[in-house]
Amino acid sequence: xxxxxxxxxxxxxxxxxxYFESPVAYVFLIFYLMLIMFLTFFVSRFYEANQADxxxxxxxxxxxxxxxxxxxxxxxxxxxxRTGTIELLLTFPVTLTEALAGKFFAAWAFxxxxxxxxxxxxITTAWLGDPDGGAVVxxxxxxxxxxxxxxxxxxxxxxxxxNQVIGFVLAFVVCLFLALAGWPPVTDIVNRWAxxxxxxxxxxxxxxxxxxxxxxxxxxxxxxxxxxxxxVLALFGAYLVIENRKSA
Amino acid sequence: xxxxxxxxxxxxxxxxxRGISFTAQKGEILGVLGPNGAGKSTTMRMITGFxxxxxxxxxxxxxxxxxxxxxxxxxxxxxxxxxPLYAEMTVFGFLDFVAGIRGYRGAERRRRIExxxxxxxxxxxxxxxxxxxxKGYRQRVCFAQAVLHDPLLLVMDxxxxxxxxxQKFVVREMIRSMAAExxxxxxTHILEEVExxxxxxxxxxxxxxxxxxxxxxxxARHPSGRLDEVFRMLTQGTAEQVTAHR
Numbered sequence: 001x002x003x004x005x006x007x008x009x010x011x012x013x014x015x016x017x018x019y020f021e022s023p024v025a026y027v028f029l030i031f032y033l034m035l036i037m038f039l040t041f042f043v044s045r046f047y048e049a050n051q052a053d054x055x056x057x058x059x060x061x062x063x064x065x066x067x068x069x070x071x072x073x074x075x076x077x078x079x080x081x082r083t084g085t086i087e088l089l090l091t092f093p094v095t096l097t098e099a100l101a102g103k104f105f106a107a108w109a110f111x112x113x114x115x116x117x118x119x120x121x122x123i124t125t126a127w128l129g130d131p132d133g134g135a136v137v138x139x140x141x142x143x144x145x146x147x148x149x150x151x152x153x154x155x156x157x158x159x160x161x162x163n164q165v166i167g168f169v170l171a172f173v174v175c176l177f178l179a180l181a182g183w184p185p186v187t188d189i190v191n192r193w194a195x196x197x198x199x200x201x202x203x204x205x206x207x208x209x210x211x212x213x214x215x216x217x218x219x220x221x222x223x224x225x226x227x228x229x230x231x232v233l234a235l236f237g238a239y240l241v242i243e244n245r246k247s248a
Numbered sequence: 249x250x251x252x253x254x255x256x257x258x259x260x261x262x263x264x265x266r267g268i269s270f271t272a273q274k275g276e277i278l279g280v281l282g283p284n285g286a287g288k289s290t291t292m293r294m295i296t297g298f299x300x301x302x303x304x305x306x307x308x309x310x311x312x313x314x315x316x317x318x319x320x321x322x323x324x325x326x327x328x329x330x331x332p333l334y335a336e337m338t339v340f341g342f343l344d345f346v347a348g349i350r351g352y353r354g355a356e357r358r359r360r361i362e363x364x365x366x367x368x369x370x371x372x373x374x375x376x377x378x379x380x381x382x383k384g385y386r387q388r389v390c391f392a393q394a395v396l397h398d399p400l401l402l403v404m405d406x407x408x409x410x411x412x413x414x415q416k417f418v419v420r421e422m423i424r425s426m427a428a429e430x431x432x433x434x435x436t437h438i439l440e441e442v443e444x445x446x447x448x449x450x451x452x453x454x455x456x457x458x459x460x461x462x463x464x465x466x467x468a469r470h471p472s473g474r475l476d477e478v479f480r481m482l483t484q485g486t487a488e489q490v491t492a493h494r
Contacts, residue, residue: 006348006351007349010345010348010349011349013345013348014334014337014345017337017341018334018336018337021336021337022336083332083333083334083335084328084329084330084332085332085333085334087293087298087326087328087332088326088328088332088333088390088393090297090298091296091297091298091321091324091326091328092321092346092349092350093318093319093321093322093349093350093351094318094349095318246293246298246299
């Protein structure tokens with residue numbers, strides 16, 4: 001099973017180009033940046049905190065991505081099914097693994113670009129104060145890994161349908177679970193009536209604890225392994241869905 | 249060139265293809281006829297490696313589509329039903345992608361694309377997005393991706409469906425011009441197509457082969473000597489049974 005073959009690269013390029021061949025990509029990127037800025041400055045009241053601390057900024061990625069990653073991935077397989085191009089793609093001399101990897105890396109690269117384009121906030125903060133460099137690197141690494149996990153989930157749900165909207169909603173629901181299951185405001189409430197071992201077990205599936213530890217600038221291998229596992233599992237699921245339901 | 253061995257496809261309780269075997273040699277244009285829902289598309293999809301057969305296999309130039317799918321797929325050019333294409337890409341961009349997937353690089357890649365554009369008469373639309381093209385041009389773009397790598401086996405699922413007479417003529421000319429060095433498999437329910445281009449034909453009904461021969465042989469099976477009468481005689485009454493082949 002070769003992941004990074006020439007075929008993966010060809011599919012990667014095609015998918016990435018497909019984003020930019022329609023104006024939707026630019027609208028998407030602008031909307032993404034505006035939403036992050038709005039939430040950071042007006043909802044978190046970043047300036048009024050009077051600290052050069054980016055935690056108010058990184059706080060928003062799991063929530064913004066919840067909405068926008070499924071929008072970026074819903075097309076990937078649903079559209080192939082709807083238009084019938086899946087029949088072309090899978091009769092080319094490529095393996096399903098190569099096709100999945102090409103699409104996954106393209107969507108992840110696109111989301112990473114969206115994430116990194118928020119850099120003016122970091123520059124502004126660095127100019128006004130002295131943010132912790134480790135936390136900035138960890139924060140961005142966490143945000144990109146988180147986007148990758150959501151992208152893999154979005155690809156999985158996109159394989160199940162020929163309707164993009166259904167793909168979007170399913171991805172949103174699964175990612176929402178991944179976010180809320182370990183988010184302290186939710187786990188605190190659930191803790192009042194559920195046994196703590198159960199809450200902890202469910203919370204350990206969540207992206208949140210892993211995201212938060214990276215935000216503090218602690219780059220722990222376990223967090224990276226967690227995100228990699230979510231990606232591999234979701235993509236393996238996508239593989240099984242396509243393999244078993246070619247013409248749906 | 250192509251050897252189809254006892255192909256079967258079962259979807260739950262429905263058996264869409266029930267043991268189909270035939271061969272096609274280089275230089276042959278083999279027509280696969282049958283009413284809608286007879287199992288033509290399912291057969292094509294198994295031969296091209298899109299659907300896994302429940303039983304049986306197809307061997308393309310010594311490569312078994314089940315055992316060695318990648319090698320077998322390299323030998324096949326496929327034009328699926330309705331000519332699906334990535335609509336947002338330009339004709340050139342799409343063919344460039346296909347050339348890359350087929351493993352061509354550099355000058356050879358360029359040469360392959362140009363040759364496909366020329367053979368399929370796409371010169372005037374090369375930089376146009378595919379979504380802006382007429383049905384006839386889309387069919388030709390899909391044809392171009394199928395012949396770009398000069399495959400030994402060309403499989404076409406209803407290649408002239410929905411085209412006007414002029415467009416049909418162009419597509420048939422292209423098929424004939426490539427017949428000498430390939431085995432070509434064409435599925436159709438348009439009987440005139442068989443007489444116009446095929447050297448041999450098989451008739452499929454309800455997942456079985458019910459007749460095989462040259463167009464002249466088949467016509468001789470009915471006193472009227474007309475292919476549509478033969479077709480009706482062999483396939484009548486069973487057409488609707490297996491339409492739900494998904």
